[in-house]
Amino acid sequence: AQSGETPADIPATWAVASVDQIAGEKLIGLVRGKAAQNTKGQGFPYIKMNNVTTAGQVTSEGLVFVQADSDELRRYQLAAGDILFNTRNSQELVGKTGLVRDIPANSVFNNNLMRIRVVDGICAEFISEQMCSKTFRDQLEQVKRATTNVAAIYGKDLFPLSLAIPPRREQEEIALETSRLNSL
Numbered sequence: 001a002q003s004g005e006t007p008a009d010i011p012a013t014w015a016v017a018s019v020d021q022i023a024g025e026k027l028i029g030l031v032r033g034k035a036a037q038n039t040k041g042q043g044f045p046y047i048k049m050n051n052v053t054t055a056g057q058v059t060s061e062g063l064v065f066v067q068a069d070s071d072e073l074r075r076y077q078l079a080a081g082d083i084l085f086n087t088r089n090s091q092e093l094v095g096k097t098g099l100v101r102d103i104p105a106n107s108v109f110n111n112n113l114m115r116i117r118v119v120d121g122i123c124a125e126f127i128s129e130q131m132c133s134k135t136f137r138d139q140l141e142q143v144k145r146a147t148t149n150v151a152a153i154y155g156k157d158l159f160p161l162s163l164a165i166p167p168r169r170e171q172e173e174i175a176l177e178t179s180r181l182n183s184l
Contacts, residue, residue, distance in 0.1 A: 014166045020159035022127060025117040028087065029109035030068065030076040037064040044068050045107040047078060049086045052098035052113065055182070056132040058084055060103050068108055076108040076115075081124040083116040083131070084109060087153055094151040095140040099128035114155065121168055125175035130163055 010016070020026075030046075037046060043065040051059050058078075068076065078084075078100050086096040089112065109115055118124045130136055143157035166174065 010164045011166070013170075014164055016162050017165045018160050018162060019116070019131075022118050022122045022163060022165070023116045023159070024119040025115070026155060026159075027075070027115045029111045029113045029115065030066070030072055031111045032066040036066055038066075039064055041065055042067075044073065045104040046110060047084065047103065047107050047113070048110040049089055049093070049096070049112045052084050052086050052096045054093070054096055054132075056098050056128055058098040058100045058103060060107075063104070066108065073106065073108065078103060078107045078109055078115065081117075083118070083124055083128050085114045085116060085131070085153075085158070086112060087114050087155075087158075088112045088150060090149075091144070091146050091151045094144060094146075095137060095153050097128055097131040099125060114158075122165070123168060123171035123175055125179065126166075126171035127163065129175055129178045136161070136163070 032046060044067070045060065046064050046066040047058060048064070050062060053059060080100055080102075082100040084098050084100060086094060088094060089096065116127075118127055139161045140153060140158075143153055143161070145152050145154065145157075165171070
């Protein structure tokens with residue numbers, strides 16, 4: 001579906017909402033250049049775009065660390081259930097989306113990622129899975145902006161995109177079944 005359109009093939013008990021409507025909080029991450037990053041474990045774990053997989057996971061593989069003051073830590077700290085959306089990357093990888101599940105304590109995230117925290121009544125696992133789906137990625141293709149080396153998806157283009165929203169219990173059941181199938 002194009003932005004704002006209602007998909008014809010969703011059940012009558014489902015709704016259509018924009019990314020903006022389900023996102024209680026949207027925040028671009030902490031800026032720390034290469035020189036401020038270390039692999040010696042000094043500072044806080046720094047989740048970057050390479051830590052978000054195309055399969056919707058957020059990993060701590062190849063983790064680097066950065067310094068952050070207490071205000072930055074409070075503002076950029078990740079929690080289980082956060083969704084990370086890759087706003088800048090290569091043409092093929094921009095738009096990767098991952099759900100934060102099991103990462104080191106006090107992890108913060110990079111400025112090539114947007115943290116989305118969903119509103120009450122919405123299952124983050126379900127939204128993350130949907131944002132990884134071909135249907136949603138097709139919508140992203142329509143709003144990508146690209147140069148020779150870098151592609152970007154800006155919030156103003158992401159926020160109006162459509163998501164199908166079933167009742168909360170169905171969201172949880174679908175997310176659980178999808179997770180089970182992905183583990184196979």
